[in-house]
Amino acid sequence: MSAMTRSAAPNNIPTSKMAEYYSRRAKHGVGLIITESTATSSTADGFPNAPRIITDGQITGWKKVTDAVHKDGGIIFCQLNHCGRISHTDYTDGQQPVSATDQRARGINKRNNQPYSKPKRLSQLELKDVINEFRTAANKCMLAGFDGVELHMAHGYLLDQFLDSRVNDRNDEYGGAIEGRCRFPLELASVILEELGENKVMVRISPSRWMGGVYDWPDLDEMLEYLLPNLDKIGLRMLDISCANANYFDTSGRIIRKARPLWPHLLLGGASLSKDDAQNEVNQGLVDLVTYGRLLISNPDLVQKFRAHSTLDEYHPNMLDRLE
Numbered sequence: 314m315s316a317m318t319r320s321a322a323p324n325n326i327p328t329s330k331m332a333e334y335y336s337r338r339a340k341h342g343v344g345l346i347i348t349e350s351t352a353t354s355s356t357a358d359g360f361p362n363a364p365r366i367i368t369d370g371q372i373t374g375w376k377k378v379t380d381a382v383h384k385d386g387g388i389i390f391c392q393l394n395h396c397g398r399i400s401h402t403d404y405t406d407g408q409q410p411v412s413a414t415d416q417r418a419r420g421i422n423k424r425n426n427q428p429y430s431k432p433k434r435l436s437q438l439e440l441k442d443v444i445n446e447f448r449t450a451a452n453k454c455m456l457a458g459f460d461g462v463e464l465h466m467a468h469g470y471l472l473d474q475f476l477d478s479r480v481n482d483r484n485d486e487y488g489g490a491i492e493g494r495c496r497f498p499l500e501l502a503s504v505i506l507e508e509l510g511e512n513k514v515m516v517r518i519s520p521s522r523w524m525g526g527v528y529d530w531p532d533l534d535e536m537l538e539y540l541l542p543n544l545d546k547i548g549l550r551m552l553d554i555s556c557a558n559a560n561y562f563d564t565s566g567r568i569i570r571k572a573r574p575l576w577p578h579l580l581l582g583g584a585s586l587s588k589d590d591a592q593n594e595v596n597q598g599l600v601d602l603v604t605y606g607r608l609l610i611s612n613p614d615l616v617q618k619f620r621a622h623s624t625l626d627e628y629h630p631n632m633l634d635r636l637e
């Protein structure tokens with residue numbers, strides 16, 4: 314199950330209803346669950362009622378979720394995220410969002426119909442604070458009973474703001490050429506890997522994704538050829554290639570074909586694939602695990618339906634109104 318923000322955590326505290334929602338998927342046979350985006354600090358948040366993992370209350374709330382999932386035989390990773398400039402002061406307890414840049418993101422934040430807040434460019438000293446927040450959050454995930462964490466480097470959030478040459482306009486060693494733009498995400502991942510070990514850390518990237526059209530990193534091949542071997546070098550062993558809500562074969566399916574020769578370790582990918590397409594991707598050795606998002610909202614029993622060759626219930630966005 315891929316990460317899906319549900320905005321059902323009042324005061325940023327995971328609820329019993331969330332425990333039921335996740336454990337229902339585990340009970341029906343989902344092997345690995347990645348939680349919704351979870352903020353590592355108040356400035357990292359970017360959504361209404363999204364969970365965080367900072368306070369004791371938030372850890373206790375998550376513990377209810379992980380206990381329920383484990384009781385039903387599942388494995389659950391927490392997606393740790395910093396939204397960076399894809400945020401608004403409404404969601405950061407009034408603090409100015411931060412980014413690789415001080416340029417405001419274009420467009421309107423769909424959550425509150427406001428323009429995104431103008432971000433503050435992170436200083437090098439503040440980059441260390443962000444890493445420490447992730448490190449603390451990762452350790453709190455262990456206290457909360459998670460089996461691991463997924464570091465969100467995808468979909469235009471903070472770590473992707475560093476990777477993406479259209480956003481990262483820094484002229485220090487954390488910007489410029491590919492090596493500079495990859496430096497901060499790699500430093501951060503390296504610290505979390507040292508802290509938790511290779512079996513507990515996954516990274517999600519989206520070199521090609523939907524942004525009102527299919528959008529690729531401008532220097533796609535060079536980025537993959539630098540970033541993937543360097544993720545390998547720092548000890549990462551699990552990589553999730555996402556496309557946000559785009560057609561798989563136009564986006565992440567295409568990237569996975571470029572990434573596989575560069576990535577000999579566990580590779581995850583998918584986006585609403587039919588059972589046959591998913592099986593083909595696995596049989597060809599392109600991915601090791603196929604991820605499902607929306608179909609797991611409309612079909613908590615997706616695994617059983619696949620096994621029984623049953624018809625699937627179609628996803629509709631109004632299903633997001635209720636957490637079931």
Ligand SMILES: Cc1cc2nc3c(=O)[nH]c(=O)nc-3n(C[C@H](O)[C@H](O)[C@H](O)COP(=O)(O)O)c2cc1C
Pocket residue numbers: 315316317318319349350392465467468517555556557558559583584585586604605606607608633
């Ligand atoms: C309602 C919703 C919320 C999402 N929230 C997140 C998120 O918090 N983090 C993330 O990495 N991806 C998020 N995604 C993207 C999904 O993880 C997934 O990559 C995408 O939906 C494509 O897969 P699918 O076609 O199987 O749904 C979200 C998608 C949806 C539909």
